[in-house]
Amino acid sequence: MKPEDCTLYHSGLKGAEAFFGEMAEKWGVKEFVFTWEGRVPDRARNLIVLSEEELRRGDISMELVSRMMNRNYARPEKIRRVLQVIFHMVNKGYQVFIVGEILEDGNVKGGTGWAAQLAKLFNRPLHVFDQKQKSWFTWKEGSWVKEIPSISHSSFVGTGTRNLNDEGQKAIEELFRRSFSD
Template sequence: MTQDEYKHLEPSKCTLYSGGLKGAEAEFGKNAEAWGVNEVNFSYKGHQMERVKDVRVLSEEELKQGDISMTIVSKRLGRNFSEAERIRRVIQCIFHMVNNGHQIFAIGWINEDGTVKGGTGWAVELGKFFNRPVHVFDQDREKWFTWKGGVWVEDTPRIQYETFVGTGTRNLTDAGYKAIKELFERSFG
């Protein structure tokens, strides 16, 4: 989409879906609040969050809707999870985030095999699987990348849909903070 084709969205008609965790998710939430974007942070009983604004605590039944075999997750990401039961709840929440948000924004690191490091990688893989626009800010390269045609392509994304996901690492760098801030400025400024 070129600059001329870009449709300006009204922030108050947009909703950020996230998890409210320390780092990228909390920062997405702070920027959403600053721009007047609605926010939903998915959680579960006993979940420790940094951002407790607009929290939606998922019931056991709702969590089960996002229940994905840990074998499938491990295979798609090419890694094993030592704390499978604890990670399962996080993955169940990520399912609800991606299922509700049309466009996915993640902050982290793209691995050589094209997956994204850590739990953030599951949101990215699920976004790809659901055929959603997926964007990752790689903190080492300090650049945004968009998944197009089965590869990561350098890009400068904007929020283009009224529902979107903001997720990522708890270990946000200065470049990561700046990337989130500039994403909101490009999209709504």
């Protein structure tokens, strides 16, 4: 697959998403950043500002989200917009790459965990680089399996922690190199 035939979707937050965007630009991958009115992302290349109507298409019960992810949200209205944007990212990108941490219950830590849940629900190929374990994992048949992925679909999501460390950055760099080097 050629990088110019691929498209990356993310929301432009600092950390993993901004770095995925930098690598997309470096490799010549098209990039689109989702946001909402009034939110200025850290990386805003090919910005898509979602309308209130579009955001509502990605809406879900916070009670359901809390149950699926085994956590409670102290300020559900604040996270709601983030979850709505994540819906649009995963809906557009077929393959999902996340840099963060897989928790003991199998969920991915933070708001990024919703991208993982949606990828599972939408039956998307899902890969997580766990910064603590310093390894890639792929969701297969209901569990995490150690596996080094490549970008193998023309549309993909790059998301993850705002606290990207050197190992996470290296994992993203190597993902692009592995996927697009001749």
